[in-house]
Amino acid sequence: MRILLLGGTGEARALAELLVAAGIDVVSSLAGRTADARLPAGEVRTGGFGGADGLAAWLRAHPVDAVIDATHPFAATMTAHAAAATRETAVPLLVLRRPGWTPGPHDNWHWADSPSAAADLLPTLGSRPFLTIGRQGLNAFAPTSATTGELGSAGRGLWMLARCVEAPEPRPAWCRLILARGPFAVADELVLLREHRIDVLVTKDSGGPATSAKLEAARQLRLPVVVIRRPPLPADLATVESVDQAVQWVIRPT
The missing domain is CATH 3.40.50.720 (NAD(P)-binding Rossmann-like Domain)
Structure with missing residues (x-):
């Protein structure tokens, strides 16, 4: 066969x-x-x-x-x-x-049909999002015009942290970029979220255990989570x- x-x-x-x-x-x-x-x-x-x-x-x-x-x-x-x-x-x-992942009884999840729809939700949920959607779709969160504000302002007053396995080309200047590959531990995700004062998490509904620790960390910190549907x-x-x-x-x- x-x-x-x-x-x-x-x-x-x-x-x-x-x-x-x-x-x-x-x-x-x-x-x-x-x-x-x-x-x-x-x-x-x-x-x-x-x-x-x-x-x-x-x-x-x-x-x-x-x-x-x-x-x-x-x-x-x-x-x-x-x-x-x-x-x-x-x-x-x-x-x-x-x-796919499913929310627990105390989770504060907000579903979106696309990266651009997720980006539109962010200003209503927080000002320091953590983007964990990979490099494809990341441009949906980029500024629509040149800005002179702080890193990652994206024209919306937001400071953005993004994590990818490999850097997009061209490398975005509008967010702080972390390159890392899962699996990730809950303890490490908690440190990351606290260190960068993250107040909203953005993820795709990828499912599986390799990158699910961020959801538990967000749950413990009572952060809203924007989840992009499959x-x-x-x-x-x-x-x-x-x-x-x-x-x-x-x-x-x-």
């Missing part, structure tokens, strides 16, 4: 390891946006396919028994391309998406929420 695994997440690496250990031929495809990406077990290809048509052409040239989309929950374009290409080539597709999946896709479920789907009786 040969599987094309659209990866880049921790779940994708764990799935590749289990499938390779089970004797299954796995080709993991990485977008190549992160310079020091952790490579999974098995064969690895890097770079895009050239849209849905390019992926369909790759599937015809490199036949596989199934495609598993284990990309980030916000990689909506890649998922749409995978759905279209597998429909065209009649290759089975499974989407592995870890569950993009919806294409209709009628087979989906699972765990690596074990994905393994069972691959080895299911035929």
